[in-house]
Amino acid sequence: MTEKQPIKQATIIYASARKESLNRKLAEIVRQKLLAQNILVEMPDYATLDMPSFNDDARHAGKIPPMAEKLRHILQASNCLIIASPEYNWSFPGSLKNVIDWISHFRPTSLEEMPIFLLSASTSNRGGVAGLMQLRVPFDALGAYVFPSAFTLGDAAQAFDKQGNIKDKSQEKALEEMLNRFLIFVKKTQKNIS
Secondary structure, three states: OOOOOOOOEEEEEEOOOOOOOHHHHHHHHHHHHHHOOOOEEEOOOHHHHOOOOOOHHHHHOOOOOHHHHHHHHHHHOOOEEEEEOOOEOOEOOHHHHHHHHHHHOOOOOOOOOOEEEEEEEOOOOOOOHHHHHHHHHHHHHOOOEEOOOOEEEOOHHHOEOOOOOEOOHHHHHHHHHHHHHHHHHHHHHOOOOO
8 A cells, every 4th residue: 555545435433323412513524624635424324323232143143233234334445434432431432332343243354454533522621532542442452553643622512613613723723633644644554445
């Protein structure tokens, strides 16, 4: 994979089904920035990723949730994965762990060597950093390439204007700069897309 190969597609997952989710707003900002760089973006409605709890017996019996299959194919066609996750009790949502568990059991796994950028918008002033530290663990175990820097937006209930933009322009600039560094990281690490 040469450094000059273009990034054709990114997948974004915002790990909250709440209609006014702060992480959905953050994910939408990232989506718009990627589209502006002519990168196709797949951003499934998180409510559609609500799958039965992972069960190895069900998997061996061929009872794979259809959305797990669909997400697998989306990821296989993507050069990178971006996740905006809320922080629940200093960790990340169990529903997101369930999605990861279902996806991880396909062979070949679509997460191995996948460049991943982690983000969080949180009502706490810490910005969800504790949750993102834990979210790295399953991806490290699966051989993904988690970008070393993560973007966190604290006090996020007051961070967005009515149009869904980040009010603090320095935070907006920090997100854009970090995203651009991630895209360089993707070009250096991305796996071959068939």
